[in-house]
Amino acid sequence: EWAERGAAKIVQEVTNPATGKKIKRVMKKGIKDFKFGENLGDGSYSTVILATSKDSGKKYALKILNKEYLIRQKKVKYVNIEKNALQRLNNSRGIVKLFFTFQDESSLYFLLEYAPNGDFLSVIKKFGSLNEECASYYSAQVIDAIDFIHSKGIIHRDIKPENILLDKDMKVKLTDFGTAKILKSKEGTTESFDLLTRAKSFVGTAEYVSPELLNDSYVDYRCDIWAFGCILFQMIAGKPPFKATNEYLTFQKVMKVQYAFTAGFPLVIRDLVKKILMKQPDQRLSIPQIKKHYFFEGKNFNDASIWSDAPPEIQ
Numbered sequence: 048e049w050a051e052r053g054a055a056k057i058v059q060e061v062t063n064p065a066t067g068k069k070i071k072r073v074m075k076k077g078i079k080d081f082k083f084g085e086n087l088g089d090g091s092y093s094t095v096i097l098a099t100s101k102d103s104g105k106k107y108a109l110k111i112l113n114k115e116y117l118i119r120q121k122k123v124k125y126v127n128i129e130k131n132a133l134q135r136l137n138n139s140r141g142i143v144k145l146f147f148t149f150q151d152e153s154s155l156y157f158l159l160e161y162a163p164n165g166d167f168l169s170v171i172k173k174f175g176s177l178n179e180e181c182a183s184y185y186s187a188q189v190i191d192a193i194d195f196i197h198s199k200g201i202i203h204r205d206i207k208p209e210n211i212l213l214d215k216d217m218k219v220k221l222t223d224f225g226t227a228k229i230l231k232s233k234e235g236t237t238e239s240f241d242l243l244t245r246a247k248s249f250v251g252t253a254e255y256v257s258p259e260l261l262n263d264s265y266v267d268y269r270c271d272i273w274a275f276g277c278i279l280f281q282m283i284a285g286k287p288p289f290k291a292t293n294e295y296l297t298f299q300k301v302m303k304v305q306y307a308f309t310a311g312f313p314l315v316i317r318d319l320v321k322k323i324l325m326k327q328p329d330q331r332l333s334i335p336q337i338k339k340h341y342f343f344e345g346k347n348f349n350d351a352s353i354w355s356d357a358p359p360e361i362q
């Protein structure tokens with residue numbers, strides 16, 4: 048499954064200058080074809096660094112996973128899930144693009160689209176919090192991207208601000224599908240997935256984890272909607288709704304749905320957050336209901352305008 052050691056096959060269409068005919072050129076790409084730059088982030092078992100193609104000058108984000116470590120920690124399965132999820136979602140709006148994967152003796156590599164504006168957590172930290180207009184702009188893209196991955200039968204299970212990247216145009220790109228659940232399509236159909244399939248899960252990130260995961264350790268697609276509610280709260284409050292000095296206390300708060308709106312928290316967003324952060328998944332607003340909420344009044348989710356509109360100045 049993984050490309051030949053140290054190389055990935057790239058098929059490029061080129062025009063033969065002598066004949067004018069289009070021909071397919073097969074090139075092998077590997078580590079030697081890139082120059083490496085700054086560290087873009089560290090995951091629990093991976094490192095992402097900036098990589099520049101020596102021949103095109105194009106920038107990529109190279110995710111590096113150490114094989115020995117993956118085997119020792121029994122994480123090989125998750126690397127394949129990430130690869131399969133990204134391939135299923137590839138070339139989609141709102142999802143980080145996977146160009147190809149390759150490997151050498153020591154590591155596995157994912158060559159990913161580089162999102163030069165970093166992750167959403169850094170934006171929230173830099174500005175402290177966002178105003179209503181910015182929250183509406185970015186949360187519309189986040190919920191639409193979540194809707195899209197669900198339509199492709201993928202539950203992310205670790206949606207959080209660090210996993211929301213911003214591309215050169217400040218458009219949202221979801222990343223890190225290493226803990227995703229990939230659903231099989233329903234019997235006899237091609238593009239229909241049983242999103243209510245309950246997946247035995249593990250704790251993603253304490254602050255964004257849903258109560259059902261803590262109570263019975265099973266989740267379905269609605270755990271991503273819960274995480275969305277937490278992120279929407281965080282955009283306004285500057286901090287996630289469930290946060291304590293340690294994980295245990297954070298979990299206690301999540302299970303009791305114990306959170307408080309900060310002073311001046313806009314009423315319209317309060318209303319939406321309250322209806323999403325419901326302990327029972329079946330009481331939570333669904334994605335179509337979220338899109339129809341009056342916080343998103345004036346946004347059209349059907350014509351891609353939320354993706355083509357210029358981003359508001361962050362403040």
Ligand code: ADE
Pocket residue numbers: 087088095108143159160161162163165166212222
């Ligand atoms: N950090 C993690 N992945 C990244 C990417 N694709 N682009 C920029 N920063 C990242």
